[in-house]
Amino acid sequence: MCRIHGQFNTPTRPHELTAASAAQHHGGPDAQTTATGPAWALGSNRLAVMDPHGGTQPYRLGPHITVVFNGEIYNHTDLRTRLRARGHHIPGHCDGSVLPALYAEYGTAFTDHLDGMYAIAVVDTRHEPTLVLAVDDMGMKPLYYQHDPRTGRITFASELPALLAFDQVTARVWEPGLEEYLATKTPFGEQTMFEDIHVMPPASTLIATPTRRPRLIRRTTTPDPVDVPLPDAADDLLTRLRHQVHRLLRADVPVAAVVSGGLDSSLIAALAAEAHPALHTFTIGYQGGPWPGDERHFARKVAHRIGAHHHEVDIDPAAFPDLLPDVVHHLGQPNADPITLSSLALFRHIRDAGFTVALTGDAADELLAGYDRVTHALRTPAHHPWAAGYADALAAVPQTLREELYRADYRAFVRDRGPATQRLARRLATAGGERLHTLTEFETGTRMPAYHLRRVDHMSMAAAVEVRLPYCQPAVQQYARALPAALKVTAQRGKHVLHTAAGGLLPRAVLDRPKQPFTLPVTAMLRPGTPLFAHARDVLSTTRLRQDGRLEPARVQRLFTEQTEQPCDRTALAIWALLVHQLWLDRFLTTPSTDPSTDPSTDPSTDPSTDTGADTGADTGAGGGVVAAGAGRTADQETTG
Template sequence: MCRIFGHFDAEATPHELKAVAAMQRHGGPDAQTQVLGSGWALGNNRLAIMDLDGGDQPYTLGKDIIVVFNGEIYNHQELRHKLAARGHHFADSCDGSVIPALYAEYGEAFPEHLDGMYSVAVVDLRGEPTLVLATDDVGMKPLYYHWDAALRHLYFASELPALLSFRNVPASPWEAGLDAYLATKTPFGEQTMFEGIQVLPPAATVRVTRSAGMRITRRDVSGGQAAHTDGAEAAAHLLSTLRTEVHRLTMADVPVSAITSGGLDSSFVSALAAEKVTDLHSFNIAYTGTWPADERHFAREVAERNGTHHHQVEIDPASFPGMLSDVVWHLGQPNADPITLSTYALFAAVRDAGFKVAITGDAADELFGGYDRIRAAVNAPAGTDWVPAYVNALAAVPRTLRDGLYSSDYRAFMAVSGSSADRIAAHLRASTADTMETLTDFEIGSRLPAYHLRRVDHLSMAASVEVRLPFCQPGVVRYARALPRSLKVTGDQGKKVLYDAASGLLPDSVLNRPKQPFTLPITAMLQPGQALMDYARDMLSADRLRRRGQLDPQRVDELFRTQATNPGDRSAMAIWSLLVHELWLEQFCGPTARAHAEHSGGGALGATR
């Protein structure tokens, strides 16, 4: 697991490259390497997980194929045997060392042979200098880039603060970004909150040359495998598939831990991991004091049943204002889910306990119809339009409320540019598939990488922890795509086949409990007298908002009065979302952004282990 960066057909000083590396050293504290050529450079920050004494990057084949790699390749042993039979030799047993030979054999088709999570950069000097980039099938390892089409300059990095350390990469806010963010909690698709900065989509292969410019192609990963229609057979097959994947994902040259929220998905993964890992350590997070939806007792039951060494992590809500600044910095752009604070603190505790790898249950809801909005859509009576309610359920701030929060100038701008919510609705209505398939494609292809996987990646790697995700493995994703609706959603129950597969492995209290999100009790914490409420009032002052020009200060003040007198989820989430956005603007796009970047880079260097 690593962080990567570089440029192609462009220029950057050695000092710039060191600054980029420093900005993401937390994600790779074990080694930092760079290689430079005429008009190109590749760099790597290494978090040593496999072959601790080997694995030096860049990986090379002769002098003409140079590779840097972020992620894990789970089928590297099989690939090594096949490539060795073709005459290739390997200096070590690290998973990424197979990539140069694989590229030499298959060219741009090399990602089709990889099973894992990854972003890869290859410089090929055998003819016209060529850069090839590739991302994994679901987007577990993001790669951000700035492409200047006129000059044909490309800069890329695993994290946004690192990318912005290149002097030719501007930090200008995307004007439509505020509405896109409030409509979906973080921008979906390839556009980031920065003008001119994109993120590669899942299953992308990129080719860049001076003569042809930049070309992005998408590999077809949508096809599902044959699936069972009988519930018992499907549950048995899913259990077998997940067991195989979880056991395989516990293989590492460092200790592996498990995240156990107390819900079905993470508890199921923890139970399967405990079958393979002797003395497995499990982690759960909670908050000091008494708050709604505390799950620690469920997590404790799972730990006792699995025989894990359980760590109960507690954080004080009084620390949230200070912590939030770090969270927004590591994410690089706003994400409105309050779970970000919990995630950041949890992985810091995993690192402090001495673990570099954690296995989690993320992505099960997207695959198996676990969200309320999915159940509501597929259960909608025939002939009714389920799209508006579904799209509104994606929002951090409902449309009627967010439109009212905008200044007159910003409303006029949005009337011309159009809302991302409308574009999502049009996309869903254009689908010719049934509702379940349409939603599964959208949840996996659009929401999962943007909203979920980038958050998990950035906030775990902020603590130098690699997260492994069994539900994102190709075999699990393909099987889930192919399952009929009846095995995912039945009435008010989602993830039916997953519950059936987990039966007998988890306590009845976990299998029978109502679903609740693993998140922060934000409504209770955004009330008068709470540190978070005072911080939000300071950050969203009328003077600040007038300077920005996108929000109406009077309407935002009304939000605070509503939350103070009649606290509720709607006003609390709106305040939280605006707070996160304002903090992001201050850190990245304000007059003190450069000084903050230098301070944060130094802090990252000092904090790594």
């Protein structure tokens, strides 16, 4: 597991590689290496998991093929045997060492032979210099890039702060980003919150040469439908999942499991304990409770049932204001899921306890219709509208409230473009085909990589922990996608086949409990008198909001009044989402004001008790107050395949 970065079709100065490496050091503290050519550079930060004393990157095959790699290749032993039979010498036992020979054999189709999670960069100078970037089929290992169409330069990195460390990389706010973020909790698709920076979509390969525009090729897999009775499907799913869990336990460093107390992670831990009797499990809780939604007692039941050494991580909510800037920095762009904060704290404790790898239960809900919004959409009668309600359920801030929060210029901009929720609902409603297929493909191919997997990757690697995801393994996810709706959703619940598969392996209290999101109790923690409430009011001051210019400061301040008088999830999540967005602006895009007259401590409009319901400050326009590094250019790419 590593972090990677580099440039192509441009000279790279040594200090740029040093700066990019430093920005990702947390994710690869064990070694920092580079390789350079006349107009290219590759860098790697290594987190040693397999073959700790070997596996030095960059990997090479002769003088012309150079590779850097982030992730794990689980079938590397089989690949090594096959490639050696073809005459290749592959040094050491590290999984990534097979990649140069695999690329030499199969070219850009080398990814067809990989089973794992990965972001890979190849420079091939055998003929015309060529850059190949590739990411795994689920998008477990993100890779961000910027392409300058004027010069052909491509810069890439595993994390946004590392990408921004390169001198020529431009950073400018993507104007629709605020609406997209508040409508879906993070931007979906290839676009990031930076106008000129994109992220590789799942199952994609980007190919670039000095004389051709980059081609982004999408790889597709459509599993054949599975039509078997429920008991057979449950047995098949459990067999596949058990095999993958046992396989993913193999590492040359200590391995643990995260247990939330819900079905998905508990089943992974139970299967892991079969092959790893001394398994350590971790769950998270919060000091100062009781807090709503505390799942620690369920996690304890699971750990006791499977005989695990169980750890409860209790974090102090008073530390949240200090932890939040770290969360925002490592994410690189806003994500409105409050669990991002808890995730970073949990993974830091896992690392401090001596574990470098952790198995989690992520992706079961997406693959097996576990979310209430999905089951509700499936139960909506035919010829009745369902997509709008589903899209609304994704929002951090409902559309009507978003419109109230926007200033006039930005509200007009959003209306001209079309509100994000409405555009998403139209996309889903007109997709055609079976409704469950539409929802599963959207959940796994669009929402999960952007909202979920990047959060898991960035928060775990910020603590130098590699997360492994058994539900995302091809043998599991393709089988799950192929199952019919009747095996996933019943009148009582979603994930029906998984509940059946887990019978006898978990306590009844866990199997029979209602579904509960694994999240931070943000509504209870955003109350007057709490550190988080005070911090949010300070960050969302009128001064800071005016500097960006897209939000109505008085309406934002009124959210605090509403949360004081009648706390609710809707208002609390809106405050949280705006807090994260403002911290992101402060960290990456906004130049702080130096005018003492705008000190928020002297601004009465930062106090909800003095809210006048109107903002008399000068309107800077839609995003007009944002000052960013560089002039900004829109990346130009050609999509094929």
